[in-house]
Amino acid sequence: MKRSLRDEARFATRRRGVTLVEMLVTLAVLLLMMTAIVKIFQAATGALGSAQAYQELDNQLRQLDATIRSDLAGVTCKLTPPNNPQNNQGYLEYGENEFADVQGEDSDDYIRFTAKAPAGRPFTGRMWVPPPNSANFTPAQLFSTGYQPITITSEYAEIIYFLRNGNLYRRVLLVAPERQSSVLPTIGNTATIVSSGATVTQRFNPSGLGGITVSWQGMNDLSAHPAPTGPDPNALPTHNSVILNTLANLTNRENRWAYQRFANDFQNLALANTPDNVPDDLNGDNVPDYYPSLYGGLFGTPTNQLIFEPPLPNGNLAPGFRPLLAFPYVFPGAYSCPQVLNVNNGSAPYGWIHSPNPQVYSQSANSNIAFDVNPLGYLQGINHNPIDLGDNLPLPGSLAFNTQTWWGFPTWRETLSPSWTDPTVQVNLAQAQPFGLNPRSAGTVPVNDQPPAPPGTLIPPAGDQLLPPMTSAWRVKPQLYTDGYGDNSTFFSATPALWSQSWEDDLIMTGVRSFDIKAYDNAKADYVDLGWGDDVRLGASGLYLTQTPASTPWGGVIYDTYGQTFAHEGRMPPLVEDYRFDAQFGAATYTLSTGKTYTGNIGDGQTGIVRLRRVWDSWSTDYSRAPGTGVYLNKGNANDPLNGFPWGPPYSPPIYPSYPPPYPAPLRGIQIQIRVTDPSNQRIKTLTIRQDFTDKL
Numbered sequence: 001m002k003r004s005l006r007d008e009a010r011f012a013t014r015r016r017g018v019t020l021v022e023m024l025v026t027l028a029v030l031l032l033m034m035t036a037i038v039k040i041f042q043a044a045t046g047a048l049g050s051a052q053a054y055q056e057l058d059n060q061l062r063q064l065d066a067t068i069r070s071d072l073a074g075v076t077c078k079l080t081p082p083n084n085p086q087n088n089q090g091y092l093e094y095g096e097n098e099f100a101d102v103q104g105e106d107s108d109d110y111i112r113f114t115a116k117a118p119a120g121r122p123f124t125g126r127m128w129v130p131p132p133n134s135a136n137f138t139p140a141q142l143f144s145t146g147y148q149p150i151t152i153t154s155e156y157a158e159i160i161y162f163l164r165n166g167n168l169y170r171r172v173l174l175v176a177p178e179r180q181s182s183v184l185p186t187i188g189n190t191a192t193i194v195s196s197g198a199t200v201t202q203r204f205n206p207s208g209l210g211g212i213t214v215s216w217q218g219m220n221d222l223s224a225h226p227a228p229t230g231p232d233p234n235a236l237p238t239h240n241s242v243i244l245n246t247l248a249n250l251t252n253r254e255n256r257w258a259y260q261r262f263a264n265d266f267q268n269l270a271l272a273n274t275p276d277n278v279p280d281d282l283n284g285d286n287v288p289d290y291y292p293s294l295y296g297g298l299f300g301t302p303t304n305q306l307i308f309e310p311p312l313p314n315g316n317l318a319p320g321f322r323p324l325l326a327f328p329y330v331f332p333g334a335y336s337c338p339q340v341l342n343v344n345n346g347s348a349p350y351g352w353i354h355s356p357n358p359q360v361y362s363q364s365a366n367s368n369i370a371f372d373v374n375p376l377g378y379l380q381g382i383n384h385n386p387i388d389l390g391d392n393l394p395l396p397g398s399l400a401f402n403t404q405t406w407w408g409f410p411t412w413r414e415t416l417s418p419s420w421t422d423p424t425v426q427v428n429l430a431q432a433q434p435f436g437l438n439p440r441s442a443g444t445v446p447v448n449d450q451p452p453a454p455p456g457t458l459i460p461p462a463g464d465q466l467l468p469p470m471t472s473a474w475r476v477k478p479q480l481y482t483d484g485y486g487d488n489s490t491f492f493s494a495t496p497a498l499w500s501q502s503w504e505d506d507l508i509m510t511g512v513r514s515f516d517i518k519a520y521d522n523a524k525a526d527y528v529d530l531g532w533g534d535d536v537r538l539g540a541s542g543l544y545l546t547q548t549p550a551s552t553p554w555g556g557v558i559y560d561t562y563g564q565t566f567a568h569e570g571r572m573p574p575l576v577e578d579y580r581f582d583a584q585f586g587a588a589t590y591t592l593s594t595g596k597t598y599t600g601n602i603g604d605g606q607t608g609i610v611r612l613r614r615v616w617d618s619w620s621t622d623y624s625r626a627p628g629t630g631v632y633l634n635k636g637n638a639n640d641p642l643n644g645f646p647w648g649p650p651y652s653p654p655i656y657p658s659y660p661p662p663y664p665a666p667l668r669g670i671q672i673q674i675r676v677t678d679p680s681n682q683r684i685k686t687l688t689i690r691q692d693f694t695d696k697l
Helices: 005-073 139-144 177-182 319-324 375-381 496-501
Strands: 092-095 110-116 123-127 150-154 156-164 167-174 190-195 198-202 224-226 242-244 360-362 367-369 507-509 512-521 526-528 552-554 557-559 615-617 669-677 684-692
Touching: 005 110, 005 507, 005 669, 005 684, 123 156, 123 167, 150 167, 156 512, 167 512, 177 242, 360 375, 367 375, 526 669
Parallel strands: none
Antiparallel strands: 092 110, 092 615, 110 156, 123 150, 156 167, 167 507, 190 198, 224 242, 360 367, 512 526, 512 669, 552 557, 669 684
């Protein structure tokens, strides 16, 4: 039977509908397949990108591992303190600062030392020298040259590792005393050059930085210290304040980079405050009036008398210069808010130590907790590296302390500033420490939105610091990035372009959450933090904050707490109750004319004394063998019957106290653990380095 035309039309319509549905279904299937393929490719690409990022992170960690191991293998000094500078062996110093938080993160440890480079791979750095034939240049030609520093090498270097805000820095300064004659005579970042028979003053204006004025240290990767004497009045204007360090110089803390400086020449023989290039000995007792192991507070009224220097012509050590005596020599800008204890209204004599939060905030108690009030709560509350979300440790408190204050050391980029005058300024000429190394100014005036300071806290006023202040906005604007050319700091306010045109020359690793260093302690048979006896989280009772002279048993063995372990705080200068005795003359007892008994205890219980705490140092015999004997010569009274009489042991106490190392125990080995995140903060990798030093004891 034939279908009608109407039926044919209906059939065709149904066929077209079926075909359209089939097409739509096919298209949907294709779209699903394409979506799946895109997802697969995206996942594969993402996985490949992640794999590449992780591979790059692994490569960076391998390079970092090789660099640190190579540096540590080249440590030059003897690691049984003290070291004699005459042996020309350099130093090693390791700072613990605050303990790690309960997450195991630690961001305020540092290590610095002198090292010898592996054979065939010398250390490299910059050195600023005049252009060839500069003596024949006219002054105009000399200033228009715009010359750059040159690259030099050395077998030895001073190396400093420190962490700041997730950035690990490795500062390398060449130890190259043989290049002293090539250093331009420089005072106050201004060099003198003889040009066409005339003496021309020259600032440092590298063309690579747009001709902007920079510091001597920024253009010279050389380990140096300012001259302790002079200037020689017969040598000006070619006198040079810059003395390139030898390994012998670096044995002493006052000659190391970024530490406060020492001078022993302030007056001439006529008692005028004019350096004469000769160490001062105004009372003629054959002992220098200024010595590296003296500190300003030592001339006050300490708990027990420590100085037995015969009287000077003016009756005392020149009072105006006492603040310049900076033993034990620290970088005063390492932290802005030292840990403050509540004992004696916040003025306890224990000395400075860094804490991520000097007093941690307790939400439950709605108050701050200090270490001496609640040590366990304090140690459980510190947070070295807070994160915005998901952190199981309390964020820095919202009350009196809301800042993280560990600054470490200045970076190369920061020392480019012409305000960084070290080592071209002598303390005996300026009669102050170089700007950037001058002590923090005490005060209670807030900087920006910093809170008023509690008693004993030092706050730098505006313009008094190298680094910008860290305020409550630190989570919004990272607290230690100085991309704003140094907020509230005069170091870059005059030349903001210098910051934008420079770079971080000494940055070695980014994304670092923890840089934790531990020392091997025989008493624990393990790697420990310095001062571990005060870490009550280990089950100890915290007995070492205030020491006793008793030895302590661990594991059935009696150990000398001070001489054989790292359990104590290592305070230097010590407290009276630390029971540390004169390193040269021991616990000898003398009866003084005042009726007081001198026992050889070199402790000083005064408040306000800057002390090393939790710092292992290879130390110097210049500190442990300070001048103890001399000749009594009272120039102010020629008829004094003691004139010409031997002064010091065995007839009287030593003229100056001799300080033992903070930790006399040898450093047998260290462990460095570095935790690094990938760029997406999705994965953490840990690098552990252990270095055996038994061959260097």
